[in-house]
Amino acid sequence: MRLSTKGRYGVTAMMDLAIHDNAGPVTLADISQCQGISLSYLEQLFSKLRKAGLVEGVRGPGGGYRLSRPSSEINIAEIISAVDEKVDVTRCSKEGNCQGGERCLTHDLWMELSNRLYEFLSGISLDQFANRPGIHELAIQRDKINGRFILARRQAEVLQQQARSIT
Amino acid sequence: MRLSTKGRYGVTAMMDLAIHDNAGPVTLADISQCQGISLSYLEQLFSKLRKAGLVEGVRGPGGGYRLSRPSSEINIAEIISAVDEKVDVTRCSKEGNCQGGERCLTHDLWMELSNRLYEFLSGISLDQFANRPGIHELAIQRDKINGRFILARRQAEVLQQQARSIT
DNA sequence: ATAATTTCCTACTAAATTACTCAGGAATTA
DNA sequence: TAATTCCTGAGTAATTTAGTAGGAAATTAT
Numbered sequence: 001m002r003l004s005t006k007g008r009y010g011v012t013a014m015m016d017l018a019i020h021d022n023a024g025p026v027t028l029a030d031i032s033q034c035q036g037i038s039l040s041y042l043e044q045l046f047s048k049l050r051k052a053g054l055v056e057g058v059r060g061p062g063g064g065y066r067l068s069r070p071s072s073e074i075n076i077a078e079i080i081s082a083v084d085e086k087v088d089v090t091r092c093s094k095e096g097n098c099q100g101g102e103r104c105l106t107h108d109l110w111m112e113l114s115n116r117l118y119e120f121l122s123g124i125s126l127d128q129f130a131n132r133p134g135i136h137e138l139a140i141q142r143d144k145i146n147g148r149f150i151l152a153r154r155q156a157e158v159l160q161q162q163a164r165s166i167t
Numbered sequence: 168m169r170l171s172t173k174g175r176y177g178v179t180a181m182m183d184l185a186i187h188d189n190a191g192p193v194t195l196a197d198i199s200q201c202q203g204i205s206l207s208y209l210e211q212l213f214s215k216l217r218k219a220g221l222v223e224g225v226r227g228p229g230g231g232y233r234l235s236r237p238s239s240e241i242n243i244a245e246i247i248s249a250v251d252e253k254v255d256v257t258r259c260s261k262e263g264n265c266q267g268g269e270r271c272l273t274h275d276l277w278m279e280l281s282n283r284l285y286e287f288l289s290g291i292s293l294d295q296f297a298n299r300p301g302i303h304e305l306a307i308q309r310d311k312i313n314g315r316f317i318l319a320r321r322q323a324e325v326l327q328q329q330a331r332s333i334t
Numbered sequence: 335a336t337a338a339t340t341t342c343c344t345a346c347t348a349a350a351t352t353a354c355t356c357a358g359g360a361a362t363t364a
Numbered sequence: 365t366a367a368t369t370c371c372t373g374a375g376t377a378a379t380t381t382a383g384t385a386g387g388a389a390a391t392t393a394t
Contacts, residue, residue, distance in 0.1 A: 060362025061368040120287050227391025228339040
């Protein structure tokens with residue numbers, strides 16, 4: 001059993017979006033800098049996440065990515081199977097050359113196992129991790145260290161809009 | 168998330184041992200032929216299974232492998248982590264360059280997730296699959312098709328011993 | 335004693351996957 | 365118009381997977 005870096009990156013990045021969800025879109029440049037993942041690689045991963053309908057991209061300055069659903073409605077299984085290829089079951093299903101029922105036997109075994117695995121992972125939602133006590137504070141603290149002022153930026157935008165409405 | 172062929176082969180082969188457990192050691196040649204896995208590759212996998220204390224090898228004619236514990240005391244997690252390398256957690260633990268607590272955050276996330284995953288898989292024992300209704304009959308039927316007379320062979324041995332004890 | 339059968343061990347290799355880099359295009363905002 | 369961001373595709377080095385090859389050591393049957 002292997003939890004590939006691909007899947008890890010995917011979930012970690014989605015965690016990041018979940019934490020900064022109320023503060024506007026998150027840029028891949030920020031995630032790249034904070035987590036030490038190459039920007040282009042992140043772009044490829046997010047291309048898959050977007051195609052799976054998990055995130056939405058916003059182009060242009062001030063843009064970035066945001067979750068397309070609330071984090072309580074996104075589970076780990078979805079993320080991993082969007083980014084990684086799906087768990088593939090026995091050869092049997094591909095080649096279809098079941099010999100005397102034997103192949104079908106192990107086929108069923110793996111079907112059941114991967115189903116149960118999927119069920120298990122889909123029972124864990126993103127917000128279950130993102131909303132754990134103390135995490136938000138930690139995230140803000142870390143953002144400051146990494147020179148990532150997403151919340152401050154958001155606040156500045158709000159103030160600018162207020163200023164505009166006055167003039 | 169990927170369930171590598173390595174892990175699949177491992178579990179499938181162990182299933183085979185579990186099913187034929189009461190009929191003496193199972194040769195890798197039999198498994199190789201039945202499941203279409205290369206013999207040398209199986210040998211490598213079983214080397215790992217043996218080092219993990221899951222199977223015992225018996226050399227010479229009539230030899231093979233047998234489970235070193237009853238199949239009810241062997242679980243899927245053990246097999247997979249014996250054959251596959253272990254689930255590795257974030258880079259953090261390796262390089263130890265946690266920046267401002269951020270890396271440690273995702274580290275904890277993955278630790279928890281992989282722990283839960285491991286717990287889940289270790290809750291599924293080998294005999295849970297091997298002793299499902301109808302499987303034993305299917306296995307015997309399949310063995311005949313593949314020219315695999317392990318039960319017959321065992322019976323012959325018993326008869327020979329009886330014959331010897333008479334003379 | 336010899337031959338056959340099996341595990342056991344090590345080193346090599348082709349194919350696939352992973353984790354990137356690079357080079358640019360398209361949309362949006364300042 | 366310039367800057368910023370997403371978006372796309374093509375290429376690439378390192379690693380892993382899945383398998384070959386060749387043999388040594390232990391055991392049993394003849």
